[in-house]
Amino acid sequence: MNSQIVVVANRLPVRRVGDGWEPSPGGLVRALVPILQKRDGAWVGWAGADTGSEALEPFEADGIGQVPVPLSAEEIEHFYFGFCNGTLWPLYHDVVSAPEFHRRWWRAYEAVNQRYADHVLETLSPDGIAWVQDYQLQLVPRMIRNGRPDTTIGFYLHIPFPPIELFARMPWRNEIIQGLLGADVVAFQTRRSAENFIRCARRYGGAHSLGRGELSVEGRRVRTQRAPIGIDVDEFRNLARSPEIQERARELRSEMGNPDKVILGVDRLDYTKGIDIRLRAVETLLRWSIDSDVRYEFVQVAVPSREGVPAYQSLRENIEGAVGRINGDFARPGWSPVHYLYRSLPLEELVTYYVAADVMLVTPLRDGMNLVAKEYVACRVHNDGVLILSEFAGAAEQLRSSLLVNPHDVDQVAATLQHAVEMDPSEIQRRMLSLKRTVKRADVYRWAASCLDPLGA
Numbered sequence: 001m002n003s004q005i006v007v008v009a010n011r012l013p014v015r016r017v018g019d020g021w022e023p024s025p026g027g028l029v030r031a032l033v034p035i036l037q038k039r040d041g042a043w044v045g046w047a048g049a050d051t052g053s054e055a056l057e058p059f060e061a062d063g064i065g066q067v068p069v070p071l072s073a074e075e076i077e078h079f080y081f082g083f084c085n086g087t088l089w090p091l092y093h094d095v096v097s098a099p100e101f102h103r104r105w106w107r108a109y110e111a112v113n114q115r116y117a118d119h120v121l122e123t124l125s126p127d128g129i130a131w132v133q134d135y136q137l138q139l140v141p142r143m144i145r146n147g148r149p150d151t152t153i154g155f156y157l158h159i160p161f162p163p164i165e166l167f168a169r170m171p172w173r174n175e176i177i178q179g180l181l182g183a184d185v186v187a188f189q190t191r192r193s194a195e196n197f198i199r200c201a202r203r204y205g206g207a208h209s210l211g212r213g214e215l216s217v218e219g220r221r222v223r224t225q226r227a228p229i230g231i232d233v234d235e236f237r238n239l240a241r242s243p244e245i246q247e248r249a250r251e252l253r254s255e256m257g258n259p260d261k262v263i264l265g266v267d268r269l270d271y272t273k274g275i276d277i278r279l280r281a282v283e284t285l286l287r288w289s290i291d292s293d294v295r296y297e298f299v300q301v302a303v304p305s306r307e308g309v310p311a312y313q314s315l316r317e318n319i320e321g322a323v324g325r326i327n328g329d330f331a332r333p334g335w336s337p338v339h340y341l342y343r344s345l346p347l348e349e350l351v352t353y354y355v356a357a358d359v360m361l362v363t364p365l366r367d368g369m370n371l372v373a374k375e376y377v378a379c380r381v382h383n384d385g386v387l388i389l390s391e392f393a394g395a396a397e398q399l400r401s402s403l404l405v406n407p408h409d410v411d412q413v414a415a416t417l418q419h420a421v422e423m424d425p426s427e428i429q430r431r432m433l434s435l436k437r438t439v440k441r442a443d444v445y446r447w448a449a450s451c452l453d454p455l456g457a
């Protein structure tokens, strides 16, 4: 292949269905694929476990070149579950769980990153642009630059970049910073992440600050950028508006016994999302209202995630134990206050839950952005509904009209919930209109353009 623009990410944007391929869901893929289609673009990534050990040749699907990177079972163990999800994920999320540092995981990370970079070099035209995605591939920018020094390279980090005090623990901190500094533009969800990176680049990468987010390293300029990711607003809004989904949302509430207020949480089941502490806040609210007639229903939708990792298995047990305990303590005939779903939902059903909920509770302990908060806002077609949002989500930098909380403070979250369910409708509307403007202005298409324009794409 001889592509002008190559996106490289952990996964390909298509997944195996029967003998064919279909586009993976999500706004990121929908925003980028049309750009790649127009520009003769390609995508380099792992094809997923469903393809087994077959060595796949590059192929075309969804109108773009797909370049599969093979991973062995041992690499999935050491690179993906090990270094990516056992080391980087907890370290970059404020060490809310302890990161493990193993040299064999690091060696797998280096080897796999080199393989992705080699596939990019084979795919990209000499004057092409490579755009590298996320924490799994932080060494790839440098590796591409080593292979072809004149390439234009961008990097985007979807998760937070940690403060230097935490990043300093990383045994391979110099290598990671060198890897990222191979790019021309390194972009982050938030200003804070960009600032954290600049400090680390100066300390561990020998970079000098030129001001306004620019660094000088080895005689090259590296630009840092804040580019908060968004969603495909129209897609969510159009679904939420449809009479079928509005009707289905009414039915859902009636199936729950027509509670006075529906409170919703939607997350991948991950220890960074604060689901366990959130349940304690819900329990506190129920305790405070034990003598009132108001009936709350708290719905928690949890998507199975990284089920092979022990920390995720014990998290699931804790959450399910807490759900059972709360329902045991507070249920009455015909009413259980917590409704818990452990599965991935089709988009229409997810939107139905967003439409049915009076209050959305988004309380991660740390989150790069959090798209769920933005999806809820986009689905509130009647300008009602209250968003409670953790101040530790990247989205908090933008969604200032939400009710911001410290997710570690159970009483504060419970008091904010109480405030939300009692809020005056005019204040609800004023806040929601402001949130909708913000979410609409910074949708996923704007995000893609803001990242690709500086690369000259």
Ligand code: ADQ
Pocket: 158, 159, 229, 266, 267, 268, 301, 302, 303, 343, 344, 345, 346, 347, 350, 367, 368, 369, 370, 371, 372, 373, 375
């Ligand atoms: P995630 O940690 O996965 O993403 P988030 O941004 O909330 O977190 O995105 C989750 C996505 O999964 C949403 O689009 C949501 O609709 C979907 N989803 C959640 N529950 C679902 C369910 N039950 N069924 C089906 N779909 C469900 C990482 C970073 C984030 C960052 C994104 C994008 O951790 O901080 O916002 O990448 O950059």
